[in-house]
Each structure stands twice: as C-alpha cells, then as structure tokens.
Amino acid sequence: MLEKVSAQNIKELRSKTGAGIMDCKKALEASNGEIELAIENLRKKGLASADKKSSRIATEGLIDAYIHSGNRLGVIVELNCETDFVARQPKFHALAKNIAMQLAACQEVRYISMSDIPSEFISKERHIESQKEDLFNKPQDVKEKILEGRMQKRLQAVTLMNQSFIKNPEVSIEELIKEHIALLGENIKIRRFQRFMLGEGLEKKSDDFAEEVSKMIYNN
Known part of the structure; x- marks a missing residue:
C-alpha cells in the first residue's frame, strides 16, 4: 500500500x-x-x-430530455442526486440521457418502480388475467399460481426499474442506478418522467377518397 x-x-x-x-x-x-x-x-x-x-434525501440533480429521430417522440426525465457537485458530473448527465432514451424505447412503461403502481391498476390487470379462457378449467391452486406468475410479469413490464438496459441487456435499470450510486457516492433517484408522442390524444381526420367520390356522385 x-x-x-x-x-x-x-x-x-x-x-x-x-x-x-x-x-x-x-x-x-x-x-x-x-x-x-x-x-x-x-x-x-x-x-x-x-x-x-437509497434512504438519503436527494433534492439536487437535473432535468434532461431525449428527442427521437424524426421528432415525433420525446421524453423528459427528472433525475435527482444529493449535491450540485454530482449533478454537474458528466457521468450523471449521461445517466439522465440514457434513462430518457430507455423511456422512449420502452413505451409500455408507465411507472418507475413496483411501489408506484396504483392498487386500482393491479386490480384491473388481475381481473383481466383471471378471465382468460385458458384458466377456466384449471384447479384453483394451479390457477392462482399461473395468475401470480402472469401478474408479476405484467407489473415488471410497466415499471422502469425492472427493464433491461437497452445498451447492455445484462443489466437492469435498477442495477444501472446502483452502479452510478457506487461510482458517484450519492443517492440517485428517478423522480418522474413524461413521454410525448406527436398527435397523441388528438382525434385525427381520416379521409376515405373512394367514399368521398361516391358521396359526390350520388348527391349530384
């Protein structure tokens, strides 16, 4: 030494x-x-x-964004840490960008972690899974076991921390965050995100040319 x-x-x-x-x-x-x-x-x-x-307060950090090529999909994410010093680190900035890119790629993701999932969502998904035909004739204990497995898979699919990192599928987003906590020496939290898709929620006009021509002919 x-x-x-x-x-x-x-x-x-x-x-x-x-x-x-x-x-x-x-x-x-x-x-x-x-x-x-x-x-x-x-x-x-x-x-x-x-x-x-992970229990330490993280109120510093940054807000970053990723805009996908074509400018039709974008994500804004808030990533928190404990100090302004870490918030300025290139590795922290790169992590925020990678998280935003991950969210753009995983459009099924709605929540950050399992604890963020509302009970209403869980109940609704459980009801949907329980009504699938392949479970009807199964014994109750077998049905419950299959149902629990499917629910676990479903809930993992909608949470960010359970996703495989798109740049290294052997690492989960949760593991990626922990690696950066290790490197940067501070608690790091993904606080919130918002995904934007061009035209989402708008009623789009759909013109059928053949139908329009037909109307013109019969109305004259």
Whole structure:
C-alpha cells in the first residue's frame, strides 16, 4: 500500500467518479495509485452500500430530455442526486440521457418502480388475467399460481426499474442506478418522467377518397 498518494491523483479520481476526497484517497492507497483499479474498488464498495444510501434525501440533480429521430417522440426525465457537485458530473448527465432514451424505447412503461403502481391498476390487470379462457378449467391452486406468475410479469413490464438496459441487456435499470450510486457516492433517484408522442390524444381526420367520390356522385 502506498504511504501517500498525490493530490493530483485524488483530484483526477474525484473528477472521474464524484466520490468523496477521503474515499478517493483510500481507494488509491489500496490500488497502489492505479486510477482504473481505484475506480473499480470504489464501484464495488459503493454497490455494497447502495441500498443504505437509497434512504438519503436527494433534492439536487437535473432535468434532461431525449428527442427521437424524426421528432415525433420525446421524453423528459427528472433525475435527482444529493449535491450540485454530482449533478454537474458528466457521468450523471449521461445517466439522465440514457434513462430518457430507455423511456422512449420502452413505451409500455408507465411507472418507475413496483411501489408506484396504483392498487386500482393491479386490480384491473388481475381481473383481466383471471378471465382468460385458458384458466377456466384449471384447479384453483394451479390457477392462482399461473395468475401470480402472469401478474408479476405484467407489473415488471410497466415499471422502469425492472427493464433491461437497452445498451447492455445484462443489466437492469435498477442495477444501472446502483452502479452510478457506487461510482458517484450519492443517492440517485428517478423522480418522474413524461413521454410525448406527436398527435397523441388528438382525434385525427381520416379521409376515405373512394367514399368521398361516391358521396359526390350520388348527391349530384
């Protein structure tokens, strides 16, 4: 272990990770001054404590947006952290952009996590699943088991944290957030999002040319 690490190395590591000064110093000492190894050590340490940080208040952050090519679909997302320092970090900005892009790609997603799903939605979906014909002749215990499996799958499909990250399907969005908590050393929360689709909710005029010609002929 190094007895002393340079202030420059500490500054570089802090700039890359957003971790605290003492955490950076200890990580560099443990990695014999190797920056990349220190980053990996910080990540591992942070992943182990990410759940503990999840209860900490996060009121800083940023609002970012992703507009899909063609300008017909856009997403705005608010991503929170604990300090303005982390909010300015490139890794935090990139995370916000990736989250917005994920939401644009996963249009079935309505909620951030399972705890955000209203009981009314769960009841409605359960009723729909329970009325499917393939369950009618099943024994009650078998029916309940199938129903629970389908409901779990359905609820996961509408929650952001359960989605596979589009840039790395082996990682879920929840795991992606935890990795950034580890790297940046602060609690990170996706607070809210809004998806916009061009013309959504508008009644679109649909002209049938053949029908219009027919009306013109018979009305004359």
